[in-house]
Amino acid sequence: METIKxxxxxxxxxxxxxxxxxxxxxxxxxDTKENKGVKDEK
Incomplete structure (x- = not known):
């Protein structure tokens, strides 16, 4: 029992x-997706 536990x-x-x-x-x-989105906007 102990080994199974x-x-x-x-x-x-x-x-x-x-x-x-x-x-x-x-x-x-x-996070990387959000960062990429922010970079694309700029």
Whole structure:
């Protein structure tokens, strides 16, 4: 039981790390899009 619990916890932390990384990447993409839009206007 303990090993299964550890494995599930590990996969959850891994998933959280990937989710956070993905969220940051998405935010960066949006920021660059906005910046490009501002540059195009000028």
């Amino acid at each position: 550890c494995k599930s916890n590990f996969s959850i932390t891994l998933f959280n790390k990937f989710f956070i990384l993905f969220a940051i990447k998405e935010k960066d993409l949006e």
